[in-house]
Amino acid sequence: MPHIHKVALVTGGTGGIGTAICQHLYVQGITVAAAYYGGGKHEKAQTWKAKQSELGYEFTTVYADVKDDQSCNSMVSDVLKKHGKIDILVNNAGITQDAQLKNMSTEQWLTVLRTNLDSVFNVTRAVINDMVQRNYGRIINISSINAQKGQFGQVNYSAAKAGIHGFTMALAQEVARKGITVNTISPGYIATDMVMAIPEEIREKIIAQIPVGRLGKPEEIARMVTYLAASESGFITGANFALNGGQHMH
Ligand code: NDP
Numbered sequence: 001m002p003h004i005h006k007v008a009l010v011t012g013g014t015g016g017i018g019t020a021i022c023q024h025l026y027v028q029g030i031t032v033a034a035a036y037y038g039g040g041k042h043e044k045a046q047t048w049k050a051k052q053s054e055l056g057y058e059f060t061t062v063y064a065d066v067k068d069d070q071s072c073n074s075m076v077s078d079v080l081k082k083h084g085k086i087d088i089l090v091n092n093a094g095i096t097q098d099a100q101l102k103n104m105s106t107e108q109w110l111t112v113l114r115t116n117l118d119s120v121f122n123v124t125r126a127v128i129n130d131m132v133q134r135n136y137g138r139i140i141n142i143s144s145i146n147a148q149k150g151q152f153g154q155v156n157y158s159a160a161k162a163g164i165h166g167f168t169m170a171l172a173q174e175v176a177r178k179g180i181t182v183n184t185i186s187p188g189y190i191a192t193d194m195v196m197a198i199p200e201e202i203r204e205k206i207i208a209q210i211p212v213g214r215l216g217k218p219e220e221i222a223r224m225v226t227y228l229a230a231s232e233s234g235f236i237t238g239a240n241f242a243l244n245g246g247q248h249m250h
Contacts, residue, residue: 007083008229009076011035011066011123012093013059014048016192017142020218021090024226026057030088033060033079037093040065066093066119067111069126076126085134088229089127091120091164092142096194098153109156116160120167128175137180138229141168142221143240145188149248161186165240172238181237183228188244191215211246 008025012018013034022032036045045061052059060082064075079086094116097108120141131137146154147161165184172182189195189206195215198206207215224241227233242248 004231006030006087006229006231007033007079007085008088008090009033009035009062009079009086009123009127010090010092011064011119012142013090014045014061015092016194017187017190017218017221018090018092019048019052020222021092021225022052022059023057024219024222025088025229026059028226028229030229031060031083033062033083033086035062035064035066035075035093037063037065064123066122067114069118069122072119072122073126076123076130080130086127086130087134087136088138088140089124089131090140090142090225090229091123093119094142094144094161096154096157098157100153101155104156112156113160113163116157117163117167120164124167124171128171128180131180132175132178135179136231137175137178138233139168139171139180139182140225140228141165141182141184143184143186145186145242145244145248148186148240148242148250168240169238176237179234181228181234183236183238184240185221185224185228186240186242186244187216187221188242188247189215190218190221192218209247210244214245216243216245 014036022034038044062075065071141164143164144161146158168182168184
């Protein structure tokens, strides 16, 4: 089979896990557009891009607020203009705003639902017609262990992340005959800035609950993304992959 050059769009592409995903896809010879937000500021993404270039990775960066459907439509048009198509979409952008339900504001609820779940709808809807027309696509949604087991202080995050897999399973059925696969990855605790910012004492307690005895690495999530993104992975769809060091088995 002739090698067909692929294009990927990765939301949250400049973040901890996102950077590893972009790098791993790039190494496969895939053109990668890394989407960033930065609260509407562009400097951090430019610095990230320059640093990646020094390391030998050349990425396109594209801006979007994934909460906003118009912003996602413009981002996708941008990528299509620059690269002609999108074969692989990784919905990886996400945030936490933790509080117990009794103290959670409507704003904390809505911001996390919009950033973590509406985002998947906004970006995927913007991309899907191009994939359907070309009869090919790989969509990978990044959920969380806390969608599967729940987490104290995270009704917003757990609900949004659990919603992602419902989206995955429904869309997988809609587009299965169009050569498009849709899958979820549910990472456990990964050693990104987000997790390393947790006080060491609490982090040690978390690690004690992980049978493999350590945090995961962003690269370990990226390897799974690359596997699912391959054209050879066409029989895997609607699945949810738990990458959590054995912390939650079901
Ligand atoms: P980071 O905080 O490093 O990355 C999150 C990314 O989301 C950032 O690149 C950020 O972009 C982007 N983002 C946030 N808000 C928006 C927005 N409104 N519009 C567009 N992009 C936005 O975290 P991680 O790399 O750790 O997390 C990546 C994903 O993995 C998340 O979905 C997270 O929930 C999930 N996850 C992480 C785990 C972990 O242990 N780290 C465990 C389980 C799941 P920018 O910085 O440009 O604003």
